[in-house]
Amino acid sequence: MHVSMTQEIKKTILSMLGNGxxxxxxSLKFPGIRKAQIDQIRKESAKGTPETLNKIKRDPLLTxxxxxxxxxxxxxxxxxxxxxxxxxxxxxxxxxxxFEGFVDLFGxxxxxxxxxxxxxxxxxxxDWFDECTKKMIKVGPIIHLLTEPVSLRETDAYYRYRNxxxxxYAVRGLKLYVEMFNPNKGIDx
Numbered sequence: 001m002h003v004s005m006t007q008e009i010k011k012t013i014l015s016m017l018g019n020g021x022x023x024x025x026x027s028l029k030f031p032g033i034r035k036a037q038i039d040q041i042r043k044e045s046a047k048g049t050p051e052t053l054n055k056i057k058r059d060p061l062l063t064x065x066x067x068x069x070x071x072x073x074x075x076x077x078x079x080x081x082x083x084x085x086x087x088x089x090x091x092x093x094x095x096x097x098x099f100e101g102f103v104d105l106f107g108x109x110x111x112x113x114x115x116x117x118x119x120x121x122x123x124x125x126x127d128w129f130d131e132c133t134k135k136m137i138k139v140g141p142i143i144h145l146l147t148e149p150v151s152l153r154e155t156d157a158y159y160r161y162r163n164x165x166x167x168x169y170a171v172r173g174l175k176l177y178v179e180m181f182n183p184n185k186g187i188d189x
Contacts, residue, residue, distance in 0.1 A: 005037060005041075009030065010041055012029070013026055013030070013038065013041050014041060014045055016029070017038075017041070017042055017045065018045075023035055023038050026038055058151070060145050060150070060151055060152045060155075060167075060170070061074075061075060061078055061145070061146075061170075063152065064167065064170065064171060069167070069171050070170075070171055070174055070175070073178045073182070074171075074174035074175060074177075074178055076178075077174045077177035077178050077181075078146055078174055080121055080124065080125075080177065080181070081125060081128070081142070081143070081146055081174075081177060082146045082147060083121055084121045084122050084124065084125030085125065085143055085146065085147060086147075087118055087121065087122055088122060088125070124177075124180070124181050127180065128173075128176065128177050128180055128181070131176060131180060132173055132176060135172075135176065137169055137172050137173050137176065138159075138169050139169075139173065140159065141155050141156075141158075141159055141161070141165075141166040141169045141170065142169055142170050142173045142174070144158065144159075144166075145166065145170055152164075152166050152167050152170075
């Protein structure tokens with residue numbers, strides 16, 4: 001079976017790809033579609049001018065991951081650090097919500113509330129920051145890599161480091177976070 005590509009189907013698939021849908025979700029919507037067809041639409045949508053394509057940068061964390069310098073746990077650690085940093089630097093706003101009658105359960109166990117999660121993540125960030133300082137790991141380049149669309153080389157230039165220095169700090173800092181908190185493990189409530 002083969003799906004013929006009408007303009008309407010292409011538009012729908014482009015929209016789904018733009019919203020982060022993977023090949024599996026697209027094939028559920030369009031039974032019989034082939035991976036090659038989806039990849040062709042993905043490739044067509046990624047075209048741009050040479051200037052635009054030059055501006056697209058590779059994620060430095062994925063570069064480190066593909067090189068085998070960090071693993072999945074360090075990618076989790078990066079997300080925790082990024083989340084804590086955004087919480088700490090975000091504007092203070094008041095939120096009013098009522099959760100009366102709701103019980104958060106996951107697998108029969110109560111889950112962590114959003115405010116507990118935010119407090120825990122911020123405390124872990126502070127503890128990690130202090131430990132990095134003790135171990136002479138510069139946190140600035142790590143945060144710069146995690147919060148700005150920059151490469152490792154651009155971060156070295158920004159901090160006036162030799163090439164490769166930001167990479168070393170990022171790897172050491174992320175490994176330290178995993179050592180301290182094991183972010184992939186989750187929590188016990």
